[in-house]
Amino acid sequence: MSTTRLTADTFEQAITGDGIVLVDWWASWCGPCRRFAPVFEQASERHTDIVFAKVDTEAEQQLAAAARISSIPTLMAFRDGILVFSQPGSLPSAALEELIAAVRGLDMDEVRGKVAQQLGGKPAAA
Numbered sequence: 001m002s003t004t005r006l007t008a009d010t011f012e013q014a015i016t017g018d019g020i021v022l023v024d025w026w027a028s029w030c031g032p033c034r035r036f037a038p039v040f041e042q043a044s045e046r047h048t049d050i051v052f053a054k055v056d057t058e059a060e061q062q063l064a065a066a067a068r069i070s071s072i073p074t075l076m077a078f079r080d081g082i083l084v085f086s087q088p089g090s091l092p093s094a095a096l097e098e099l100i101a102a103v104r105g106l107d108m109d110e111v112r113g114k115v116a117q118q119l120g121g122k123p124a125a126a
Contacts, residue, residue, distance in 0.1 A: 003044055004053045008063045014053055016081040020103055021051040025067070025074040027058045033073045036090035043096050050100065077103045082111055 006014055006023065015021050024040050026033035044052035057064040057072055067076075071088035077099065078084065084103055091099065 002052075003041060004051060006053045006055045006060075006063075008060055011055070011063055014051065015078045015083075018080050019049070019051065020100075021053060021078040022100075023076040023078070024052075024054045025057055025064060025069045025072050025076070026054060027056060027072055029058075030072050032090045036073050039091065039093050039096055042093065043100065047100060075099075079103055079106060079111070080108055082108075082115060084111060 003024070004014070015023070022040075022043075024033075024036065026037070028034075040052060040054075044050070055063060055067075057069060073090050074086065074088045075091065075096075076083060076086045084106060085099060
């Protein structure tokens with residue numbers, strides 16, 4: 001599977017569905033971004049059940065600002081519409097595989113409960 005290009009028009013729909021979505025925030029002039037690109041692409045071929053998406057921060061400056069991207073590359077992981085990871089910097093292949101395993105292993109009922117507590121509400125019933 002190859003990566004999907006996200007824009008301001010497609011971002012929200014892409015990240016709010018069920019499953020795992022990894023988003024690589026990048027720019028063509030960014031050396032670390034160019035080094036991370038093949039690692040991200042290779043992972044997309046190994047994990048066809050995950051959406052691997054890219055946002056070009058130069059073309060999508062307003063979207064990058066709204067997402068508070070201050071350093072690139074930045075990798076975000078969403079699971080079932082919830083942001084569960086966000087970190088600037090490129091990852092080596094082994095670290096990306098560890099991240100994918102960790103995101104797969106999350107107890108999403110627990111995650112939803114923590115999100116609800118942070119928002120001042122009560123955890124949703126399972």
